[in-house]
Each structure stands twice: as structure tokens, then as C-alpha cells.
Amino acid sequence: xxxxxLQLGYSLPAGLIRKVALQKARVYxxxxxxxxxxxxxxYDPEIGGGVMSIDRGIYPQARSFMLGxxxxx
Numbered sequence: 001x002x003x004x005x006l007q008l009g010y011s012l013p014a015g016l017i018r019k020v021a022l023q024k025a026r027v028y029x030x031x032x033x034x035x036x037x038x039x040x041x042x043y044d045p046e047i048g049g050g051v052m053s054i055d056r057g058i059y060p061q062a063r064s065f066m067l068g069x070x071x072x073x
Contacts, residue, residue, distance in 0.1 A: 006031050024072040035062045 009028030038045050043066045044060035 002037075004033050022071055022073060024070070026070040028064045028068050028070070030068070031064065032059045051060050 007028055007030040009026050012025040012027070017023070036045065042059075047058050047060065
């Protein structure tokens with residue numbers, strides 16, 4: 001299995017966050033299982049069945065998105 005996570009973040013400028021009594025502030029968005037690049041014709045190549053690559057009704061891995069804020073007071 002390969003790493004399937006993507007996280008993009010932005011640290012707010014120090015001059016801006018000091019006005020609200022914070023030392024650090026970071027906003028981020030994260031996704032798990034965002035994209036799969038393959039020529040596999042089934043739903044998910046990682047859960048494919050053993051016989052002729054038939055998925056056999058198994059659901060693909062869930063895709064999730066998260067939004068967060070890290071702050072240091």
C-alpha cells in the first residue's frame with residue numbers, strides 16, 4: 001500500500017496572530033484516498049478479488065476530507 005494522504009496548510013503571519021494573543025496559528029485541509037491512478041477497471045485495485053480481478057461486491061475504500069486549525073496560545 002502506498003501513502004494516500006494529502007495535506008495542505010497555511011501558517012498565518014505572526015503580525016496578524018499576535019493581535020489576537022496567539023503564538024502560532026495554522027489552517028489546513030487534509031484528504032485520505034483522494035485519487036487512484038491505475039488502469040484497473042474495477043472499483044478499487046487494492047481490494048480486488050483474486051479471480052480475474054473481480055471486486056465481488058466489496059465496497060471501495062472511503063474517501064475522507066478534514067479541515068482543521070492548529071493554534072498555540
